[in-house]
Amino acid sequence: MALRIDIGGLPPGRLRFAASPLAELTAMLHVLAEPGHHPQFAGWAGDVWAGMRPELAERLREAEFLWRSSRADFLVPARPRLTLAEELDDVDRIDDEAYVTAALVTTCGSNRVHFGAPSPLADATARERALDLAQARGALQEAFAKRLLADPAAVRARVRHTLEQCAEAFFDAAWAGVAVQLATDLRLKNDLLNRQGIGAALASVSSAVTLAPDGDCIIVDKLQDSATAAPGSGVTFLPSVFGRPHLVVVHAPGWQPVVQYPVAEAGPSELVSLETVTLRLEALAHPVRLRLLRTLARGSHTTGELAHAWGLSPPEVSRHLAVLRRAGLLTTQRQGRYVRYAVNLPHLTALGADLLTAVLR
Numbered sequence: 001m002a003l004r005i006d007i008g009g010l011p012p013g014r015l016r017f018a019a020s021p022l023a024e025l026t027a028m029l030h031v032l033a034e035p036g037h038h039p040q041f042a043g044w045a046g047d048v049w050a051g052m053r054p055e056l057a058e059r060l061r062e063a064e065f066l067w068r069s070s071r072a073d074f075l076v077p078a079r080p081r082l083t084l085a086e087e088l089d090d091v092d093r094i095d096d097e098a099y100v101t102a103a104l105v106t107t108c109g110s111n112r113v114h115f116g117a118p119s120p121l122a123d124a125t126a127r128e129r130a131l132d133l134a135q136a137r138g139a140l141q142e143a144f145a146k147r148l149l150a151d152p153a154a155v156r157a158r159v160r161h162t163l164e165q166c167a168e169a170f171f172d173a174a175w176a177g178v179a180v181q182l183a184t185d186l187r188l189k190n191d192l193l194n195r196q197g198i199g200a201a202l203a204s205v206s207s208a209v210t211l212a213p214d215g216d217c218i219i220v221d222k223l224q225d226s227a228t229a230a231p232g233s234g235v236t237f238l239p240s241v242f243g244r245p246h247l248v249v250v251h252a253p254g255w256q257p258v259v260q261y262p263v264a265e266a267g268p269s270e271l272v273s274l275e276t277v278t279l280r281l282e283a284l285a286h287p288v289r290l291r292l293l294r295t296l297a298r299g300s301h302t303t304g305e306l307a308h309a310w311g312l313s314p315p316e317v318s319r320h321l322a323v324l325r326r327a328g329l330l331t332t333q334r335q336g337r338y339v340r341y342a343v344n345l346p347h348l349t350a351l352g353a354d355l356l357t358a359v360l361r
Contacts, residue, residue: 003249005257006229007198008216014234015198017189019182020080022087023260025163025171026067027242032060033068036345037360041242048170056169059162065106065141066159069299071248071260073102078236078256084167088160096152097121098254103148103155104130105252120149136302136338178241185239185263205237205261208247208361220249220259222361230257239263245357276328280351283327288312289320290359293329293343297359300333300342 118126134145193201199211208221228251244262
């Protein structure tokens with residue numbers, strides 16, 4: 001599975017490394033929403049939640065779909081600015097169509113963007129489809145999608161205000177230290193880019209990011225088998241302290257490609273029994289089960305959602321999920337008539353940091 005970014009004919013200087021306050025804030029929000037993905041920041045997350053005003057905590061929960069399972073494209077800027085306020089101003093300039101589409105991709109749990117499909121803002125059938133998908137993911141997602149479709153301007157203003165409140169509550173203090181680490185990484189990356197070229201710079205980003213032999217394509221090991229092209233504006237790489245182990249890629253049609261990569265060191269893996277390792281590795285030996293697990297690492301899904309996402313039959317998906325569940329790699333939760341499957345992160349972590357990073361990437 002790989003995402004290919006065509007950079008053929010890209011002018012020099014259009015592959016850039018830069019820091020983004022908004023992207024790093026989004027990474028922090030993901031840590032707060034999914035602390036199990038980031039055990040190294042458990043103490044920080046606990047302190048932030050303990051000191052947070054109830055009003056802001058409620059606002060984060062109502063909009064967490066924008067950053068919990070995946071990141072809304074507009075929260076990972078292709079043109080980073082020096083300040084969070086400047087980047088939020090750029091988000092305000094995005095039209096409602098692009099904003100709502102990006103928000104619905106994360107809210108409704110879709111990992112695929114259908115370019116050219118009817119707009120849910122104007123097409124009744126597309127609107128009902130979006131609401132059905134949101135409903136399948138829970139009452140909060142459905143309520144958020146309804147508000148977004150009914151009054152995009154109001155939701156956009158509320159999301160911006162929430163992010164501004166985050167700056168005052170915890171981001172500004174954290175950013176002061178994070179910015180130094182990001183600047184150090186950027187000096188290394190830009191030096192490699194200038195002295196040794198794109199291949200060396202990409203190799204320092206992650207072992208999951210490589211340059212094709214012909215030099216015309218960046219290959220990223222991701223969940224999707226997909227391809228995109230870098231327009232004249234190029235490709236942007238954003239370092240992140242709070243992002244480990246995730247490698248976030250913006251690649252939807254209409255958006256400039258952006259890669260947010262981690263700079264922090266991974267923590268050590270925990271020891272588990274040989275019997276447990278054997279059972280779980282056997283469960284992961286099938287490529288379809290591994291693909292399903294990587295999908296579930298982005299957030300809980302129903303059998304029907306997984307079948308639709310990968311073009312499989314529901315019975316086939318159910319059989320693979322049963323194997324993963326018997327191995328202790330999945331948990332389940334019933335929500336009305338839906339049964340949602342999620343990754344058992346502690347058990348997955350026990351298999352090792354490399355596997356965890358590959359699955360969560």
